[in-house]
Amino acid sequence: xxxxxxxxxxxxxxxxxxxxxxxxxxxxxxxxxxxxxxxxxxxxxxxxxxxxxxxxxxxxxxxxxxxxxxxxxxxxxxxxxxxxxxxxxxxxxxxxxxxxxxxxxxxxxxxxxxxxxxxxxxxxxxxxxxxxxxxxxxxxxxxxxxxxxxxxxxxxxxxxxxxxxxxxxxxxxxxxxxxxxxxxxxxxxxxxxxxxxxxxxxxxxxxxxxxxxxxxxxxxxxxxxxxxxxxxxxxxxxxxxxxxxxxxxxxxxxxxxxxxxxxxxxxxxxxxxxxxxxxxxxxxxxxxxxxxxxxxxxxxxxx
Amino acid sequence: xxxxxxxxxxxxxxxxxxxxxxxxxxxxxxxxxxxxxxxxxxxxxxxxxxxxxxxxxxxxxxxxxxxxxxxxxxxxxxxxxxxxxxxxxxxxxxxxxxxxxxxxxxxxxxxxxxxxxxxxxxxxxxxxxxxxxxxxxxxxxxxxxxxxxxxxxxxxxxxxxxxxxxxxxxxxxxxxxxxxxxxxxxxxxxxxxxxxxxxxxxxxxxxxxxxxxxxxxxxxxxxxxxxxxxxxxxxxxxxxxxxxxxxxxxxxxxxxxxxxxxxxxxxxxxxxxxxxxxxxxxxxxxxxxxxxxxxxxxxxxxxxxxxxxxxxxxxxxxxxxxxxxxxxxxxxxxxxxxxxxxxxxxxxxxxxxxxxxxxxxxxxxxxxxxxxxxxxxxxxxxxxxxxxxxxxxxxxxxxxxxxxxxxxxxxxxxxxxxxxxxxxxx
Numbered sequence: 001x002x003x004x005x006x007x008x009x010x011x012x013x014x015x016x017x018x019x020x021x022x023x024x025x026x027x028x029x030x031x032x033x034x035x036x037x038x039x040x041x042x043x044x045x046x047x048x049x050x051x052x053x054x055x056x057x058x059x060x061x062x063x064x065x066x067x068x069x070x071x072x073x074x075x076x077x078x079x080x081x082x083x084x085x086x087x088x089x090x091x092x093x094x095x096x097x098x099x100x101x102x103x104x105x106x107x108x109x110x111x112x113x114x115x116x117x118x119x120x121x122x123x124x125x126x127x128x129x130x131x132x133x134x135x136x137x138x139x140x141x142x143x144x145x146x147x148x149x150x151x152x153x154x155x156x157x158x159x160x161x162x163x164x165x166x167x168x169x170x171x172x173x174x175x176x177x178x179x180x181x182x183x184x185x186x187x188x189x190x191x192x193x194x195x196x197x198x199x200x201x202x203x204x205x206x207x208x209x210x211x212x213x214x215x216x217x218x219x220x221x222x223x224x225x226x227x228x229x230x231x232x233x234x235x236x237x238x239x240x241x242x243x244x245x246x247x248x249x250x251x252x253x254x255x256x257x258x259x260x261x262x263x264x265x266x267x268x269x270x271x272x273x274x275x276x277x278x279x280x281x282x283x284x285x286x287x288x289x290x291x292x293x294x295x296x297x298x299x300x301x302x303x
Numbered sequence: 304x305x306x307x308x309x310x311x312x313x314x315x316x317x318x319x320x321x322x323x324x325x326x327x328x329x330x331x332x333x334x335x336x337x338x339x340x341x342x343x344x345x346x347x348x349x350x351x352x353x354x355x356x357x358x359x360x361x362x363x364x365x366x367x368x369x370x371x372x373x374x375x376x377x378x379x380x381x382x383x384x385x386x387x388x389x390x391x392x393x394x395x396x397x398x399x400x401x402x403x404x405x406x407x408x409x410x411x412x413x414x415x416x417x418x419x420x421x422x423x424x425x426x427x428x429x430x431x432x433x434x435x436x437x438x439x440x441x442x443x444x445x446x447x448x449x450x451x452x453x454x455x456x457x458x459x460x461x462x463x464x465x466x467x468x469x470x471x472x473x474x475x476x477x478x479x480x481x482x483x484x485x486x487x488x489x490x491x492x493x494x495x496x497x498x499x500x501x502x503x504x505x506x507x508x509x510x511x512x513x514x515x516x517x518x519x520x521x522x523x524x525x526x527x528x529x530x531x532x533x534x535x536x537x538x539x540x541x542x543x544x545x546x547x548x549x550x551x552x553x554x555x556x557x558x559x560x561x562x563x564x565x566x567x568x569x570x571x572x573x574x575x576x577x578x579x580x581x582x583x584x585x586x587x588x589x590x591x592x593x594x595x596x597x598x599x600x601x602x603x604x605x606x607x608x609x610x611x612x613x614x615x616x617x618x619x620x621x622x623x624x625x626x627x628x629x630x631x632x633x634x635x636x637x638x639x640x641x642x643x644x645x646x647x648x649x650x651x652x653x654x655x656x657x658x659x660x661x662x663x664x665x666x667x668x669x670x671x672x673x674x675x676x677x678x679x680x681x682x683x684x685x686x687x688x689x690x691x692x693x694x695x696x697x698x699x700x701x702x703x704x705x706x707x708x709x710x711x712x713x714x715x716x717x718x719x720x721x722x723x724x725x726x727x728x729x
Contacts, residue, residue: 108621109505
């Protein structure tokens with residue numbers, strides 16, 4: 001962790017607990033203005049986004065600034081990457097400017113892992129291809145724990161394009177480490193059977209109702225059309241079979257919460273009624289994103 | 304009258320089933336005598352006590368990158384790499400630029416090799432023009448110019464009708480057809496073997512089925528056309544089963560395996576290390592076991608490296624952007640000894656056969672045996688010598704190998720081509 005944060009899979013439980021506890025301290029009190037801290041004064045965080053992102057980039061930027069660090073955001077389209085520079089060269093150039101950490105999103109799975117072998121600067125993975133999105137899993141866990149005493153024994157249904165979801169991978173690793181039961185659900189072509197072997201307490205189904213049955217948490221995923229290289233499912237009938245509607249909610253536990261990493265596509269994977277319902281905690285996830293990223297930045301930069 | 308006497312080595316020649324301590328005399332590029340004790344004067348002496356003296360090893364599957372990609376390798380560097388790996392003959396694949404799809408390119412490669420190569424170079428011609436999979440290449444003229452087989456390695460012929468016609472043509476010219484069996488639609492955009500590891504790492508998978516369906520297709524077409532059909536770098540257990548089945552039916556079907564496919568499984572790849580990225584990809588543990596067993600049982604008749612140099616700039620990228628392939632000439636014998644012989648899977652004579660008689664038979668090459676009057680291509684190896692592979696001292700222009708720093712027990716000691724020492728260990 002001292003060297004950065006690349007994924008959830010290889011983090012241990014104590015490390016995750018420490019981040020989640022610390023994040024709680026960074027949650028703003030209701031109706032109060034957030035005070036800017038100076039914990040990381042004089043430190044520099046570079047947000048390097050090779051892939052479109054609004055919430056994650058903004059969230060990291062705000063997290064850094066609230067801790068008193070300087071944050072710079074770079075997007076690929078406006079950088080030397082568009083001039084044909086290799087990823088290693090871009091990162092070496094940035095590292096030579098001595099930032100204290102690089103927050104990176106990239107469309108290629110493993111891009112931050114590959115760079116971490118060559119760079120001394122800590123790298124925080126803000127999503128790599130279809131592999132991991134560790135801070136999303138941490139903020140999801142924080143959001144659940146704001147409403148439940150423990151993750152242990154919870155039944156969490158993750159629904160959508162699992163194959164291409166880095167959120168699903170990070171979430172299932174985290175939930176499994178804490179003894180929650182994860183049910184992954186989606187069209188068969190987007191649900192490789194090997195998923196079951198990635199972590200304990202993971203099961204698969206292509207039946208939405210079965211997945212939701214008795215669930216404590218329902219996590220909906222966006223259909224990632226940009227990552228699909230072929231037509232794996234008829235888009236026209238996606239909502240009919242995998243879209244979350246109000247009548248599904250009745251199958252879950254009465255106090256079920258509905259989550260979504262965003263951006264949501266109303267009417268594609270989730271109905272407006274569900275997205276705007278009392279059960280939805282989608283905006284709490286966004287809020288927790290800042291708190292969790294503050295905890296992560298603090299942990300990495302103070303070492 | 305250059306003479307070389309190789310003394311007191313354990314001479315293993317699978318062709319004559321010889322396995323005994325012998326002296327070997329080389330005279331004028333030919334083997335002059337193989338006897339228990341030779342009384343010769345005026346010859347250079349090579350003390351092979353404790354070593355294996357074998358027919359020159361043949362690698363039937365390498366990429367020399369010349370013409371066109373000389374920044375990655377050329378005939379000189381690739382062949383020196385071969386010599387340092389104990390190979391006296393190599394067969395180079397046609398995926399150069401231009402593609403070796405005409406007698407002109409074949410003659411160019413042979414001419415360059417005659418001037419610059421440290422070992423014998425036998426070109427393999429393309430099946431289709433530009434290896435585009437559509438129009439037939441000039442197979443007959445290439446045969447006259449010196450190719451020993453045809454293959455669209457790396458860009459397999461997807462159209463079964465074109466493959467059928469190519470097989471018929473190859474048969475009429477007495478050439479084997481070597482196929483890199485991969486259904487490109489099934490493997491499209493894949494980066495590694497499809498399995499738990501690809502799902503874990505979020506990398507797109509190349510299913511074993513993409514190899515299997517093409518092996519099945521080609522076996523059926525080989526039956527239809529009567530051609531000698533050879534499966535390049537076989538890696539999937541189901542494909543091996545099918546080759547076994549084809550052989551049992553008496554078809555002229557054979558297969559080769561690479562050292563990396565009998566040494567490494569997908570789960571052994573350090574995360575996103577492109578030195579472990581090749582085609583076919585490193586498969587699961589079961590497949591590695593099947594390849595190993597196939598080499599032992601005889602279903603797989605040759606070991607070939609698929610030596611595929613790529614410069615560091617191409618391999619130092621995001622995993623999905625990196626090209627497929629690793630260099631392998633210098634580590635092949637070491638890996639075969641370690642994984643197959645020392646581990647007790649096969650005997651030393653069987654290993655020698657897989658590197659000599661096996662490929663020679665498939666390609667109908669007049670090499671791979673030790674006999675009086677035969678060309679003096681000889682590989683001398685020491686099954687016990689310990690050494691560490693330092694890729695930065697490789698003869699290759701490229702550095703893409705997962706075996707850098709690997710400590711080996713056993714390796715080549717000297718490589719004799721046409722009676723001259725092309726390489727010997729320092």
